[in-house]
Amino acid sequence: MRLLLDIAVTLLRAKLRQSIVAAVGVMFSIAMFVTLLGFMNGLNQLLDGLVLDRTPHVRLYNELKVSEQQPIDLVHRPDTTMTDGGSYNIIRSVKPKDELPRLRNATAIMDVLEKDDRVLAVSPRLVAQVLFNIGTTDLTGVVNGVDVMKEVQYYKFKDYLVKGEPYDLAAGNNTIVLGKGLADLMEAKIGDLVQVTTATGDRSMLRVVGYFQTGVADYDKVQCYANIKTVQKLLARPGSYYTDINVKLHDLTTAPTLAREFASRFGVQAVDIQTANAQFETGSDVRNIISYAVGIVLLVVAGFGIYNILNMMIYEKLDAIAILKATGFNGRDVQRIFLLLSIIIGVVGGIGGLIFGFTLQKIIDNIPFNTEALPTVTTYPIDYSIQYYIIAVSFALLTTWVAGWFPARKASQVDPVEIIRGK
Amino acid sequence: MEAKMVLEVEKVNKYFHDPVTIQVLKDVSLSIAKGEFVSITGKSGCGKSTLLYILSTMDTDYEGELRIDGEPTRQATKARLAHLRNEKIGFVFQFHYLLNEFSVLHNVMLPGLKLGKKSKAEVEHDAMERLKELEIGDQALKGAHQISGGQKQRVAIARAMINDPLIIMGDEPTGNLDSRNSDIVFDIFQRIAQEHQRSLLMVTHDEDLAKRTDRIIEMDDGRVVS
Numbered sequence: 001m002r003l004l005l006d007i008a009v010t011l012l013r014a015k016l017r018q019s020i021v022a023a024v025g026v027m028f029s030i031a032m033f034v035t036l037l038g039f040m041n042g043l044n045q046l047l048d049g050l051v052l053d054r055t056p057h058v059r060l061y062n063e064l065k066v067s068e069q070q071p072i073d074l075v076h077r078p079d080t081t082m083t084d085g086g087s088y089n090i091i092r093s094v095k096p097k098d099e100l101p102r103l104r105n106a107t108a109i110m111d112v113l114e115k116d117d118r119v120l121a122v123s124p125r126l127v128a129q130v131l132f133n134i135g136t137t138d139l140t141g142v143v144n145g146v147d148v149m150k151e152v153q154y155y156k157f158k159d160y161l162v163k164g165e166p167y168d169l170a171a172g173n174n175t176i177v178l179g180k181g182l183a184d185l186m187e188a189k190i191g192d193l194v195q196v197t198t199a200t201g202d203r204s205m206l207r208v209v210g211y212f213q214t215g216v217a218d219y220d221k222v223q224c225y226a227n228i229k230t231v232q233k234l235l236a237r238p239g240s241y242y243t244d245i246n247v248k249l250h251d252l253t254t255a256p257t258l259a260r261e262f263a264s265r266f267g268v269q270a271v272d273i274q275t276a277n278a279q280f281e282t283g284s285d286v287r288n289i290i291s292y293a294v295g296i297v298l299l300v301v302a303g304f305g306i307y308n309i310l311n312m313m314i315y316e317k318l319d320a321i322a323i324l325k326a327t328g329f330n331g332r333d334v335q336r337i338f339l340l341l342s343i344i345i346g347v348v349g350g351i352g353g354l355i356f357g358f359t360l361q362k363i364i365d366n367i368p369f370n371t372e373a374l375p376t377v378t379t380y381p382i383d384y385s386i387q388y389y390i391i392a393v394s395f396a397l398l399t400t401w402v403a404g405w406f407p408a409r410k411a412s413q414v415d416p417v418e419i420i421r422g423k
Numbered sequence: 424m425e426a427k428m429v430l431e432v433e434k435v436n437k438y439f440h441d442p443v444t445i446q447v448l449k450d451v452s453l454s455i456a457k458g459e460f461v462s463i464t465g466k467s468g469c470g471k472s473t474l475l476y477i478l479s480t481m482d483t484d485y486e487g488e489l490r491i492d493g494e495p496t497r498q499a500t501k502a503r504l505a506h507l508r509n510e511k512i513g514f515v516f517q518f519h520y521l522l523n524e525f526s527v528l529h530n531v532m533l534p535g536l537k538l539g540k541k542s543k544a545e546v547e548h549d550a551m552e553r554l555k556e557l558e559i560g561d562q563a564l565k566g567a568h569q570i571s572g573g574q575k576q577r578v579a580i581a582r583a584m585i586n587d588p589l590i591i592m593g594d595e596p597t598g599n600l601d602s603r604n605s606d607i608v609f610d611i612f613q614r615i616a617q618e619h620q621r622s623l624l625m626v627t628h629d630e631d632l633a634k635r636t637d638r639i640i641e642m643d644d645g646r647v648v649s
Contacts, residue, residue, distance in 0.1 A: 003537060328505050328508045330506070
């Protein structure tokens with residue numbers, strides 16, 4: 001094997017320029033593959049992060065809906081087993097009963113969840129629909145009463161807070177963080193007081209302590225954050241009044257199962273992140289497929305380059321192949337020599353490609369990228385995952401192996417007699 | 424059979440099928456003993472080169488039996504045949520057929536390294552000895568394309584001898600050389616046969632050279648005539 005490698009290297013050296021061209025072809029395709037996927041996935045993570053960072057893995061809530069069992073059903077049971085068509089209770093225009101949209105037993109549920117091993121964090125939330133009164137006009141808004149410190153710890157609240165400190169919101173009484181879009185509309189400055197009217201008509205004054213920006217304009221025009229106590233006071237509700245419980249899990253993929261489990265166990269509605277944000281996964285998948293497709297096409301093109309160069313080399317080296325065979329090298333040895341040639345080109349080009357790809361990623365990572373919509377981003381995002389490097393190298397080796405195999409096989413089948421007699 | 428036969432063929436028939444089927448070899452039988460210097464002569468197209476390539480085991484498309492050092496080759500695999508060539512047969516062709524990418528020394532070493540019976544250092548030493556013996560030791564480190572035609576043919580002979588083969592085969596080994604160089608090459612062959620007790624089989628159309636060998640096999644129209 002050592003000898004065959006020796007011969008392969010010598011043949012490569014003799015055709016240095018062609019070999020370099022082939023290796024550079026592989027290098028470029030690998031570099032582009034790595035850069036493309038790193039960049040694409042960096043963007044994916046950024047865009048997904050916009051939503052996923054802010055979204056609980058499982059959200060428990062109580063939806064106001066018509067009860068399934070109406071009083072008449074208790075008196076007269078519908079029976080559909082009878083052969084004559086059975087009997088039914090038909091009630092039209094059923095309305096939900098007057099009920100608060102709160103989670104019953106929220107404190108108890110939270111206690112149970114806190115003790116669950118699969119759960120990373122539990123945070124309550126109280127969502128209130130409000131009107132902001134500016135002069136004579138009203139703007140609709142939603143005030144999210146949150147446990148500020150938990151939001152900071154588990155939902156990257158601070159990343160989206162473009163002005164102000166989370167602590168001011170957590171500690172202050174009657175303080176609010178406005179969505180950037182909403183604040184611009186109201187021309188509210190930090191320290192200003194804004195007047196809020198709740199759905200039941202109660203009015204309060206809240207002090208603006210910060211701005212909040214997610215990059216999703218519609219969201220930023222409506223959503224505001226406040227301390228949960230402030231919102232409870234705003235709505236004139238007791239301290240155990242929550243509308244949602246947000247659960248963050250250790251393992252994102254278990255969300256659908258756990259959502260079902262929590263729903264039946266606590267008798268509440270539960271929605272998991274996969275169901276709530278299905279479109280984001282789809283978008284990422286499609287972008288990934290496109291980048292993989294482009295990358296693989298690049299590698300295949302490089303493979304054709306190697307195939308061509310090896311084929312030419314074999315025609316030029318027919319004499320050498322004949323003499324190697326005449327002096328006792330068998331077909332397999334010859335095939336191995338040319339396969340080695342191809343793999344050397346693949347390995348050298350592959351390693352060069354990884355280095356070049358990493359350099360390109362670094363360069364892209366340092367290009368300034370400032371956008372209104374993404375306050376926390378200053379340069380183009382790159383995902384440096386090792387997996388792209390591994391995929392690129394394995395695929396490069398595979399392509400060069402395949403590209404080398406056919407010419408190598410042809411070389412192994414060269415009939416030395418034909419070559420030697422043909423002179 | 425009195426002496427040990429290095430190479431034997433029995434009733435070899437060979438056909439070319441393109442463009443029409445022609446029988447090129449007709450019931451050829453011959454044997455070569457150890458240390459014998461044999462030449463095959465005949466008119467162009469009489470099948471002498473074709474016979475040589477069958478004897479060399481490179482051409483396997485024939486009928487009949489070929490034994491090298493007593494081993495029948497008819498059923499042998501291609502890999503086994505390659506090994507046989509490597510170990511027991513040396514070749515010198517009309518054209519030198521050196522690998523231009525390698526140095527003279529490395530060219531000589533390649534079959535030895537392939538055989539793998541000796542270490543690289545030993546093979547290198549042996550190759551150097553062969554080259555010195557053929558008086559081209561000083562050219563050893565040059566590229567194979569940098570030396571003259573006569574020198575190249577001597578390198579090819581050194582390469583043929585590196586594994587101490589039982590038999591060296593030559594297809595018009597002097598055909599491409601001027602008379603002075605062809606004399607030198609022929610002398611070397613004779614010396615190899617006498618001093619090293621190697622068998623030699625040489626295809627040539629040069630009657631004068633043929634006469635200087637131990638035995639002449641004359642071929643005509645695919646048959647051995649004498």
